[in-house]
Amino acid sequence: MDKVYILGGAQTDYSRNWSKEGKNVLALLRENIFDALDNVGLTRKDIIELNKENKIALFVGNFIAENYINQGHLGALLTEVDPCFFGVPSARFEAACASGSVAIDAACSKIKDKTYDIAIVIGWEIMKSVDSKTGGKFLGKAAYYETEGKNIEFPFPKLFAKLADETIRKYDLSEKRYMDALSKISYINYSNASRNPLAQTRNWYMDELQTRQRGTETNPIIGGKLALTDCSQVTDGAATVILCSEKYKKKNGLTNKPIIKGFGHRVAPMTFNKKIENAKEEKYILPWTRQAILDAYKRANLVVDDIDVFETHDCFTSSEYVAISCFGITEPGKEYKAIEQGIIDFDGKYPINPSGGLIGCGHPVGSSGVRMILDLYKQVTNQAYGYQIKNAKNGLMLNIGGSATTNYCYIVGIE
C-alpha cells in the first residue's frame, strides 16, 4: 500500500456569514478551493494536465446542504466553480458531522491503491442560511429521527446533556467537579481560539466565571445541564486539504510533507439509549470511540505518549470530556484530573484543540473533519503561527458524527 502525504490546504474564515454577505455556495467553494490550490502551488493548468491521465479526483464532505441551501449532487457542483474541474472524478461523502472524515478516508483509499496521484478533499457546510431552531431540526437528522429528532427542539444539546448525566452516573462523579471541568473545557477552547486568526470566536470575550454561571441571560441553558458556553457554534465555512501519492511527491521533489500515519473508523449503535446499553459492562462510556482511537494508534504504531497535539470533536463540552480518556490521557472516569491539572491546556503535556475546536474555532459540520486534519498538518509542519504547539511531530484528531455514532480518528505526523 502506498503512503498518503498531505501537501497543504486552506480554511475559510469561520467568522464569516456567507448569507449575510449575499454570496452563494459557489463563492464559498471557489474561495476555499483556490486558496488551497495556491497554498500547494497547483494551477488550473496542472489540474487539467493531471486529469488527462485520470490522476486527480475531488472528494466532498457535507452533511445536509439539501436542507440548508436546497442543493444536492455536491460532487458535480464543483464543475460550476471552474471549468478546470470538467471531467474530474468527484463525489460527495456523508456521515453527519464526520462527513469530512469519510471524504478523507475515500481519498486516502484511492491514493493508497495508486488510482490517483492528487486528491482534493473539501469539507463544507453553510448553516447560517436558516435560524437556529430550524438548523437544530436539520441537525436532528443525524440521530435516529423517528425517536430522537422528530418534534424535539434542539435534539443534539439534549442528547449530549444525556451523555453528561450518564458520565456523572457511570463514574459516580461529584456533579460540581464534573460541571467545573466542563466549564474549563469551554474556557480553554475559547482562549485557544483567540490565537487562531480563522476562528469564529477569536474576538469574543470569554472568562471562566462566565462558563460556570449557567442559566443566566447571557449563558442560558440549552439542554439538560448544558448551557450556551457548553455548545459548539453554528458556522458557515469550508476547509480543503490536498493529498498526494508517494510517486507524485518524489516526482516533484517535495520534502517535509507529513503523512497520514493511521486511521480508525468505528460505528456505534445509532440511538443514544442503545449506546449506553451497549456500554453497560464496559470501562469506557463510548467504547467504539475508544476503539477507533486504538485502531489508529495500532495502524500508526504509536501510543498516546507519541502524540504532541490533539484536535477533538467538542461539539459539546461533554463530548470533549469523554474523549480525554478515549485518547488514553487518563483512565476513564478520571478525565477531570487532566483538566484540573492543566494537562490539556495550550501549554500542557497533551494540548487539546489549540485551534479552539468546535466551540472556539467553529463547527460548519461537513467541514470539521477536514479542518481538523488541516490543523494537524499546520501543527506538524510548524505553520500554525499564533497557535503553534512547539515541536509538534505527531497529531491526532477525533471527528464524530451523531451522538458519537460514527467515530473517525486520524494520526498525522512527520515521517
Add this chain to the structure above:
Amino acid sequence: MNINTITILGANGIMGCNIAGIFASFGKAKVYLICRTLNKSNEAIEKACQSVRSESIKSKMIPMTYNDLKKCISDSDLVFESLSEDINIKINMYQKIIPYLKENTIIATGTSGLSIKDLSNVFKDKKDNFFGIHLFNPPYNLTLCELITHNKQQKEKADELKKYLQKKLNRTVVEIKDSPSFLGNRIGFFFINETMKLAEKHQDQGGIDYIDSIFGGFTGRSMPPLKTADFVGLDVHKAIVDYIYENTQDNYNSSFIVTQYLKKLVEKGFLGRKAGHGLYYKDNNTGLTYVYDIKGENYRVKNDYNFYFANEMIKYIKIGDYKKAFNILLDDECIEARICKELLLKYITYSLKISNEVSSDISSCDDAMATGFSWIPPIALIEVLGGKEKVKEKVKQYLSKDYFDILNNDDIYNNIPKKSKYDYRSFLKGKY
C-alpha cells in the same frame, strides 16, 4: 503598563457604557462608572454586560456618581472621559478631577475630533499623561482604536499605552497625530459627505436613494453610505464635517461642505434613526421605507433602483468572482458606473493622503476603514481593482489633477503595499 482601576466619566452614554464593558472584560480591571445618578450608573452596568455578552464582568463594575470623584479618581490608574463633545464641559470636568489624580494616572478623552492639544493644556505638569483614545461604536464589534498624542515627550508612555490597548484590550491601534477628526472619521465622513453632495447634484434622478443604490453592498460595505448617516445621526454628521471644513485648508476641503438639504433636516429635528425621521424613515404600519426627496422637499416611497452594471457586479460577487465584478465596473461608462468608480477612486486617493499625513504608516487607513467602519479598506480596494499601476491610470482618466497629484507623490505611491492586511473578499456583498 499596569492598569487595574479605571474611572469612566459619563458612563451612561452609549460609548461610556460600552467602553466600561471593554475595560472590565478584556482589561480585567475594576471600573467605576460615574453618572449623574446611581440609577443611571446601574443601568450603564447592565448595558456594559450586554455589550460584551457576559454577565461575569458585573462584579468588576461599581456604580458611582459625580459626588464620588475624589474616591474614584484617587484610586484610578486610568481615567476615561466620555462626556459630550463640548470643550467647555470637558475642561470644566478636568478641573474638578485634577486635585485627585495620582502622579502617573493616564487621562484619556474619547473625543471623536476635538484638538487633544487644546484639551491637554488644563493639566499643566501632568499634560503628558493626557491622550486621545478614540473608539468606534460598538467597540465590541469594531476594534479600531485611534491613539492620539499631542507632544513628542509622550512617546514612551504612548508606546506602553499602545501595547496595553493592543494586547490587553484587543484593539486595532493606529497612532495618529492630533488633527481634525483624526483618521477614520476624516476618511469616512469625506466619503459620506461626498455622497450627500452627489445626492444633491443628482436630485433629478432621485437623489438620496439613487446615490445609495450606486454605493450598495457590492461596493464593499454592509450598509449604503446615506443610510449610515441616518444611523450616525445627521446632527453628528453635520458637526463632524463642519469641524473638518473649518479646521483644514487643503484642495479637498470642499468635500466637507454641508449640503442645503442636510441643514434643513437638522433644523427641523429630522436627525436620523434616533429621531424617527432623517434621510429615510420607515412606516411601521405599512412596512414601507420613505426617503427624503431633495427636489420635492418632502418624503416619498423609496425607489428600488436597478442598474445594469450593479446587477452584473452582484451576479459575479455572489459566486465569488470578484475581479470580474470590478472589471465590469471599470469597463462600464454609464452615468451611474461613472459616479461609482469616481468616488471609489477618490476614496482610495484621499485615504492614502490623509493616512500619510496623520500616521507614520500609510496602511493605517486600512486598519481604520476595516475595523472602524467595516468598509472595504482602500489598499484592499486597490488590489481588487487590479493594483496600484492600474488605479493610477484610472485616477488620471477620471479624476481632477488634485487627486492625480496624490498618487504622483512618490512618498505615497511607492509606499503603497502590494497586499492589504485585510482580505477584500469578505467586505464585498452580493447585494445592493
